[in-house]
Amino acid sequence: TTETTQQKPVLVGVIGGSGLYKLDNMTHVATVNPETPWGFPSSPITIAALPSGTQIAFLARHGFHHQHTPTEVPARANIAAFKSIGVQAIVAFSAVGSLREEVAPGDFVIPNSIIDRTKGIRPSTYFQNVGIVAHAMFGDAFDNDLIEFIKPLVKKVLDEHPEGSVRMHSEKTVVCMEGPQFSTRAESEMYRTLGGDIINMSVLPEAKLAREAEISYAMICTSTDYDCWRVSEEPVTVAEVVKTLHTNASTSKLVTISILDHLHEAIASGSLQLKAKGAMEYSIITKKE
């Protein structure tokens, strides 16, 4: 019947970061690999159904085998690929280092602002060499309404975690550095002075491109280490990051499963008005002929 063959809308996209290369306990619906004007996404996109039948899209930011460095992630293709299948909101996951005592390894953080410390070598706009100049508003780097919507849902899952409750922080600032090397102790201390709370290599240009594509975007960060600002401790190593990644990834899967039905429903019914929709309407400064 048309009922079963009809393509269901996929409104929510999930981007998995380090450690989160797939989602479990979902029914595989399709794998798509759209070629965009900016090339192919980091990994093919998995369309999967929750037990309720709600379909979501999943993309592994660094590829299924973690083959793209943070600098090489084809962020324009990733966001364009989600846009092409109708995604309106993105929940992105990322492993982060902590720049604050109160954010311990294993904690979850939903940031509300970003400090850009990438080096300008990542293609970070769709408005380049296209004859149209646009300045997206980025004062609020994430969709605050999307954040407020997911926050209590995430908190509930973390509070009820089967292996003991996991702490969640919000209203934090994420520093996005270029990498791939970690920071020096002096840089780490500088980021703390600047107001950074956590640090990663992945939120940009992803969040900027989502805004340009008018897709609402929020990030759920999982803390893996204390970076290197704590003078009495050894600086962060990959071994330390990977140790916490696995636990964090299974918690992230629980979080995903429990929030996506609510999120999809809120978007579909219009009870959650996405801020990114129409966000670019007044951003184009080029005069029309």
Ligand code: ADE
């Ligand atoms: N991702 C995880 N830990 C990090 C750190 N300390 N610095 C930058 N990115 C990270």
